[in-house]
Amino acid sequence: MSAIIETANLTKRYGRHRGIVDLTFQVQAGESFGFLGPNGAGKTTTIRTLLGFLKPTAGSAAIAGLDCWTQPSEVHRVIGYLPGEFTFDPSLTGAQIIAYLGNLRGGVDQQYALSLVERFELDPSRRFHEYSRGNKQKVGLVQAFMHHPRLLILDEPTSGLDPLNQQEFYRLVAEVQGQGATVFLSSHNLAEVEHTCQRVGIIREGRLVKVDAVHTLKELQHYEVEVTFAGPASPDWFRRVPGVLGVSLSPEGHRLLLTVQGTLGDVVQEAARHDATNLTTREPSLEEVFLRYYAPAPAAPAVTV
Amino acid sequence: MFRTILTKSLRDYRWAILGWGLGLGLIVYAQYATFAATLGASPAQVQKLVQQFEFFGEAARVDTPGGFVTFKIMGVLPVILGIWTVLAGARLTRGEEESGALDIVLSTPRSRRAVIRQKLLALATAVALISLLIAVWILAGMARAGVTVNAGAALTAALSGGLAALFFGALALLLAQVMSRAAAAGTAGGLMALAFVLEGTGRALHNAAVLRHLSPLFLYDQNLPLVPGSAIHVAPLLLLAALTVLLAGAAVPLFVRRDIGRSALADLASRDRRPVPAGQIMARERRDLWVRGVGRQAMRRQSGIVFWWIVALALYAGYFVTVARSSEHQFQQLLGNSSFAKAVFSGTNIGTNAGFLSALIFNYLQLLVALFAGILAARWSADLDAGRLELVVSTPAPRSRVLLARYAAPAAAACLAAGAVWLAIVLTAGISGFPVNPGHVAAASAGLVPLALITASLVVALSGIIPRAAILGIMAGFLAASYLIAVLRTLLGLPGWVVDLSIFHQYGTPLLTGLNWISVAGLLVAAAILLGLGAWQFAARDLDRGTAGS
Numbered sequence: 111m112s113a114i115i116e117t118a119n120l121t122k123r124y125g126r127h128r129g130i131v132d133l134t135f136q137v138q139a140g141e142s143f144g145f146l147g148p149n150g151a152g153k154t155t156t157i158r159t160l161l162g163f164l165k166p167t168a169g170s171a172a173i174a175g176l177d178c179w180t181q182p183s184e185v186h187r188v189i190g191y192l193p194g195e196f197t198f199d200p201s202l203t204g205a206q207i208i209a210y211l212g213n214l215r216g217g218v219d220q221q222y223a224l225s226l227v228e229r230f231e232l233d234p235s236r237r238f239h240e241y242s243r244g245n246k247q248k249v250g251l252v253q254a255f256m257h258h259p260r261l262l263i264l265d266e267p268t269s270g271l272d273p274l275n276q277q278e279f280y281r282l283v284a285e286v287q288g289q290g291a292t293v294f295l296s297s298h299n300l301a302e303v304e305h306t307c308q309r310v311g312i313i314r315e316g317r318l319v320k321v322d323a324v325h326t327l328k329e330l331q332h333y334e335v336e337v338t339f340a341g342p343a344s345p346d347w348f349r350r351v352p353g354v355l356g357v358s359l360s361p362e363g364h365r366l367l368l369t370v371q372g373t374l375g376d377v378v379q380e381a382a383r384h385d386a387t388n389l390t391t392r393e394p395s396l397e398e399v400f401l402r403y404y405a406p407a408p409a410a411p412a413v414t415v
Numbered sequence: 416m417f418r419t420i421l422t423k424s425l426r427d428y429r430w431a432i433l434g435w436g437l438g439l440g441l442i443v444y445a446q447y448a449t450f451a452a453t454l455g456a457s458p459a460q461v462q463k464l465v466q467q468f469e470f471f472g473e474a475a476r477v478d479t480p481g482g483f484v485t486f487k488i489m490g491v492l493p494v495i496l497g498i499w500t501v502l503a504g505a506r507l508t509r510g511e512e513e514s515g516a517l518d519i520v521l522s523t524p525r526s527r528r529a530v531i532r533q534k535l536l537a538l539a540t541a542v543a544l545i546s547l548l549i550a551v552w553i554l555a556g557m558a559r560a561g562v563t564v565n566a567g568a569a570l571t572a573a574l575s576g577g578l579a580a581l582f583f584g585a586l587a588l589l590l591a592q593v594m595s596r597a598a599a600a601g602t603a604g605g606l607m608a609l610a611f612v613l614e615g616t617g618r619a620l621h622n623a624a625v626l627r628h629l630s631p632l633f634l635y636d637q638n639l640p641l642v643p644g645s646a647i648h649v650a651p652l653l654l655l656a657a658l659t660v661l662l663a664g665a666a667v668p669l670f671v672r673r674d675i676g677r678s679a680l681a682d683l684a685s686r687d688r689r690p691v692p693a694g695q696i697m698a699r700e701r702r703d704l705w706v707r708g709v710g711r712q713a714m715r716r717q718s719g720i721v722f723w724w725i726v727a728l729a730l731y732a733g734y735f736v737t738v739a740r741s742s743e744h745q746f747q748q749l750l751g752n753s754s755f756a757k758a759v760f761s762g763t764n765i766g767t768n769a770g771f772l773s774a775l776i777f778n779y780l781q782l783l784v785a786l787f788a789g790i791l792a793a794r795w796s797a798d799l800d801a802g803r804l805e806l807v808v809s810t811p812a813p814r815s816r817v818l819l820a821r822y823a824a825p826a827a828a829a830c831l832a833a834g835a836v837w838l839a840i841v842l843t844a845g846i847s848g849f850p851v852n853p854g855h856v857a858a859a860s861a862g863l864v865p866l867a868l869i870t871a872s873l874v875v876a877l878s879g880i881i882p883r884a885a886i887l888g889i890m891a892g893f894l895a896a897s898y899l900i901a902v903l904r905t906l907l908g909l910p911g912w913v914v915d916l917s918i919f920h921q922y923g924t925p926l927l928t929g930l931n932w933i934s935v936a937g938l939l940v941a942a943a944i945l946l947g948l949g950a951w952q953f954a955a956r957d958l959d960r961g962t963a964g965s
Binding site: 158161163164165182183184186187189191193195196197198199200201202203205206208209210211212213214215216220223224227228232233234235239240250253 | 513514515595597676677691693694696697698699700701703706707708709712716798801802803805806807808809810811812813814955956957958
């Protein structure tokens with residue numbers, strides 16, 4: 111696979127305000143990449159820089175080998191885009207917006223566009239200002255997918271969609287991925303990322319703090335392990351066990367609470383050696399993993415992948 | 416400024432208050448200044464002359480500075496300011512409603528009644544502040560002309576003008592409760608133009624005086640506070656104020672009771688519409704010529720406002736050809752080369768048919784067409800401010816092409832306006848038997864286009880850098896300054912290079928002398944440079960998401 115999105119030390123500052131700092135990552139052609147982060151972390155700034163709407167303060171961004179700032183028209187031929195805040199001429203109907211953007215873009219598969227309209231049960235005869243938020247989002251999705259783009263850049267794509275249409279969206283992403291398209295998707299919705307993405311980038315305070323496969327992130331997650339012993343227990347038993355990051359003794363002195371990373375084999379063996387009577391583990395949800403990355407930290411190292 | 420809806424709305428109006436107040440005030444001041452140079456004219460001749468032009472304003476004691484100013488500008492002042500009040504009135508509730516911002520305001524514990532009342536109060540306050548600025552300029556004008564500085568008269572004149580303009584704003588607000596913002600602005604603007612024509616016609620033609628009673632401007636014209644010795648009639652002003660309150664008051668319950676985000680007219684139109692399959696709708700829209708490009712879409716979007724402007728400009732031109740025909744001989748007998756007449760019509764010799772038409776029609780059309788193109792071009796700025804261009808710019812079309820396509824809309828509208836003016840003059844002249852040279856009329860009409868282009872280019876060059884309201888203020892200031900320089904060039908003794916900067920001076924009098932190709936080329940080059948600057952800054956800078964207006 112070759113990289114369809116490639117950034118190198120991509121930085122955007124707004125005067126004294128931080129935008130994004132030293133973002134370096136690649137998205138491979140054909141993969142689905144989730145971009146996660148709290149509000150104001152820099153997700154939309156990254157996307158708008160990729161689209162050539164914002165000029166990088168430093169570093170570079172390229173799509174399909176084309177520089178996003180100096181070759182925006184060529185870049186735009188490759189992509190389908192759904193902005194985070196989709197606004198348009200309020201007096202146009204959904205059909206007119208789709209026809210208009212189709213004319214500007216060219217190469218639209220009209221049958222496919224119609225099938226998308228029907229698939230999302232969009233009424234194309236209504237004016238944009240008459241649409242609910244969800245229906246506006248459907249217009250946005252139709253126009254983003256209708257020309258079979260090689261790369262889809264979707265900013266909060268399921269925002270405002272009901273669960274049924276969210277499921278339809280997931281199926282659509284799977285379909286286009288099956289046909290070889292790449293999906294770059296920013297989201298707060300972790301279930302959505304698990305559904306649709308193979309890799310995830312986590313951005314916090316403008317910096318990329320983690321880029322990894324979704325399953326690797328899960329593997330990297332920590333376990334909370336509680337071991338109960340028949341007699342008094344000692345935290346020292348586990349301090350040197352590989353993978354144990356922390357250990358604490360319960361007030362009654364018979365239970366140890368361990369924080370473990372990786373596999374549990376060594377912990378189980380050590381527990382058996384000391385006649386453990388019970389062992390329970392709790393797997394933190396993916397959400398907790400992300401929250402750990404989201405939580406403000408004094409100095410998060412930039413990640414290069 | 417963000418404590419109440421009233422103060423927030425006033426903050427939104429700050430640029431308009433400054434732009435319109437200073438711009439209109441300067442124009443009034445210029446009339447006082449113009450008068451000073453005409454003292455040598457015969458009062459009887461002057462009085463007789465302006466009576467032929469009563470369409471524009473009341474001709475009373477025009478041999479005095481106050482009478483002259485009343486005749487020259489105070490008659491049209493409510494209509495000029497009315498352009499802004501109509502737009503503001505239509506936007507008052509419908510603007511935020513159509514952009515989706517009103518929902519959040521109405522979700523606060525403020526009642527709808529309180530919201531519309533505060534917004535109305537803000538509009539009325541803004542008009543009052545504009546009127547106060549105009550009054551200050553009137554006082555300065557009185558001092559300049561050497562007449563008694565009468566603060567009461569200045570305030571009455573400016574405030575009653577503001578009230579008349581506010582009447583049309585209230586009308587637009589009422590209409591906007593049952594139709595879209597654009598439709599309400601267009602309809603109210605059309606009714607305002609009709610009111611002006613009825614009042615002017617009734618005033619100028621005594622056998623049609625009954626028409627005046629159909630126009631609310633008749634109530635405004637009952638007071639001529641700047642005319643020496645003129646009594647103040649409170650009743651017409653109170654009646655005008657009552658009618659304004661009635662219109663605005665009628666809008667309040669409609670706003671309180673109706674569905675937000677819907678318009679009764681649109682609902683009525685779609686009531687019996689049978690559902691059409693999505694495929695048919697999509698296929699129909701694909702065939703629609705008007706969504707095939709950025710420029711065409713912009714033209715379609717502005718077609719309503721363009722239509723009404725062009726109709727109004729053509730009617731204006733046609734009407735005055737008819738007036739010219741009916742009073743042709745009197746003028747030639749009266750005027751000769753009267754210095755006063757030249758001063759009245761900015762140096763144009765109106766003793767000939769062409770001079771007469773040039774003074775009567777093109778002197779004002781040049782300003783109107785430039786304003787028209789500027790207002791159309793400002794839509795680009797509004798779209799940039801609102802972030803509505805993001806998806807368009809995400810298509811493969813280069814930014815510069817998007818901008819140029821959008822620029823084509825005001826450019827095409829200006830060409831259409833010029834064509835319509837030419838046609839209206841030639842047709843009405845032909846029908847009424849008034850001899851005009853179609854070639855010269857074509858030159859004068861075509862000469863309007865560069866003025867429109869340079870104004871539109873100025874707006875485009877500033878778009879995205881500063882908010883739309885500020886751009887409109889700067890545009891109004893630019894046009895007012897240009898117009899004043901052209902009008903006052905001899906009185907103020909301005910250096911030649913300053914006078915040359917005025918686009919209206921560059922326009923000249925093509926109906927008399929033909930097009931000055933050097934001036935035309937200069938204007939086109941300046942327009943191209945400004946447009947190039949706009950294209951460059953649009954292509955080279957970050958595309959904001961609705962942040963320019965905040």
